[in-house]
Amino acid sequence: MFRALIASLTCAALMCGTAVPTFAQGKGKKGDDDAKETRDTKGTKRVGKRGDEAPVGPATYTSKNFVVNTDLPPDEARDLLKRLETMLTIISKYWGRPNSQTIHMFVVKDLTKWPPGSLDPEGIPSIMEGGGITLGVVQTVLGKPVASKAPVYATADRGTPQHEAVHAYCILNFGTSGPVWYSEGMAEMGQYWKDGEKAVHVHDVVVEHIRRSKPKSLNEIVNGNERTGDSWQNYAWRWALCHLLANNENYAQRFRPLGLDILLKKGTTFEDVYGSMAREISFEYLFFLEHVENGYRCDLCSWDWKAKSKLAKGSVVCTSTIEAARGWQPTRALVKRGEEYQYAATGQWKLEKEGDECDADGSPGGEGRLVGVLFDDYELGEEFDLGVYGTFTAPGDGQLFVRCKDKWNDLGNNSGKLALKVAAANAMKPLPNPRDAKPKGAAKKPDPDARKDSEKE
Secondary structure, eight states: OOGGGOOEEEEESOOOSOOOOOSOOSOOOTTOOSOEEEEOTTOOEEEOTTSOEEESSOEEEEOSSEEEEEOSOHHHHHHHHHHHHHHHHHHHHHHTOOOOSOEEEEEESOGGGSOTTSSOTTTHHHHHTTOEEEEEEEEEETTEEEEEEOOEEEESSSSHHHHHHHHHHHHHHHSOOOSHHHHHHHHHHHHHOBTTBOBOOOOHHHHHHHHHSOOOOHHHHHHSOOOTTSOHHHHHHHHHHHHHHHHOTTTHHHHHHHHHHHHTTOOOOHHHHHGGGHHHHHHHHHHHHHHOOTTOBTTTTOOOOSOOOEEOOTTOEEEEEEETTSSSEEEEEEEOTTOEEEEEEEEEEESSTTSOOBOTTOOTTSTTOEEEEEEETTEEOOOEEOOSEEEEEOSSSEEEEEEEOOOGGGGGGOEEEEEEEEEETTOSSOOOOGGGSOOTTOOOOOOHHHHHHHHHO
16 A cells, blocks of 8 residues: 555656657547547457456546546546546646646556567566656756656555646646656645645555654754655655645635746745745644654645734733634734633534534533634644633633634534623623523513503503
C-alpha cells in the first residue's frame, strides 16, 4: 500500500532519442466524454463473465483529453477515463488554462501481459515499484517552450494515474510543473480533488503518518534539498502544505496566483508571497497537522487574525457571535492569569442537519458544549469547559477563543450560532443569566390578584 503512494516526475529541458510508443492517436469528439476502445495489434480478446470483451493484452481507450493504453478490464478502464476527465476539468479550471494536447498514458495492472517493447524502458522501474513516472520532454526556443511531450507510465491503482496526469497536464500546457514541493503537492491534491469539496479526502495511511510523525517544517518542505520520487512520506507533507494553502481562507487567494507565477516561470517564490505572514502560516500549518483527518475542513478552521481584543475589566463587556460550524473563534476578550471572568451564551445550535438543537451546555455527553482556549504568542493553552452561563478563572494570559465542542472532521454538519458576552466577574453589573429569559412567544402568566379584582367589578 505504501508503494502505491509513490509517484515521480522526470523533466528535462530537452530529451532526445526517447522512444514513445503510441497505440492510438487523436482525441475523442469534442464534448464526447465516453470512452472509445481500440484493440492493440498484439492483443486478442475474449468475452468476460458479463458479456463484455476483456483484452488479454493491453488495449487502447480514448476520451476527450486522454489516450490510455492499459491491461485493465474494459469497465475499469472506462471508469479510469471518467476519473481522469473529472480531475482534468477541476485542475484546468483552477489554473485557468484548458488542456491543449492529448495526454498519453500507459496504465499497467499486470506487467507480464505487456509485449516486449510496448513500454518505454524508463517507465518500467517505476511501475515495478508500484508507482509511476511522467517522462517530460520540453523543447525551448529562446527560453520559451515550443513543443512538449509527457507520456505517463503508471501502476493501475486508484491514485497514481491521476497524480501523474497532473504532471503531464502541467508539462504540456506550461512547460514545467514547478519545484518539487509545489509539483508533487499539487499532483497529490489532483488525485484526491473533488469539485466543490474542500474537505480532506486522502488515503488513511497518509493521515496516520502525519498525525504520528514529527512535523516537517515549512522551510524543510519548501527549501529543503528534496527530489521527486523520494518517498511517499515526503509526498504526504507536500500534499498537506498545498491543501492547507489552497483551502484556508487566509492563504487561498494568494496561493493560486503564486502557483501560476511558478508555472509561468515568473520567478515568484514562496517567501515573496507568504514571508510577511510566516508565523501565522506556521501556526495554522502545525494545527492542521495535529488535527487532520478525512473530513477536516481548513476553510472552517481558518484562524481570525484580524479580530481585535480588549482587556475584560471594569465595565467592559466583550461581545461576539460564535458559529457551530467553525473551529476556534475569538471572543474579543483579553484575560489575565488568575483573574475571574463571567460569561453568558444565548442561542442554540445543532451538530447534525436533522438533529436536535441544544444550547451552550451541549448534550449530556458533552458534545455541543461551549469550550474555550487561550491563545498567546502563537501558542494555544489547554481546552476548558464553559457552557451557557457561569464564571471561570483564567489559567493564563491571552485572548479567549471558543468553539462548539465536536469532532474536527464533523464541523461541516453543524448549524446555528450563539451570542456570547464575556466580562470581569467583579463588574458593577453581572451578566444576565440566559436561562432566566422567557422563550420567545411564551404566553404571559395570568396575575391571580388582577383576576380577583376583575370579578369584584
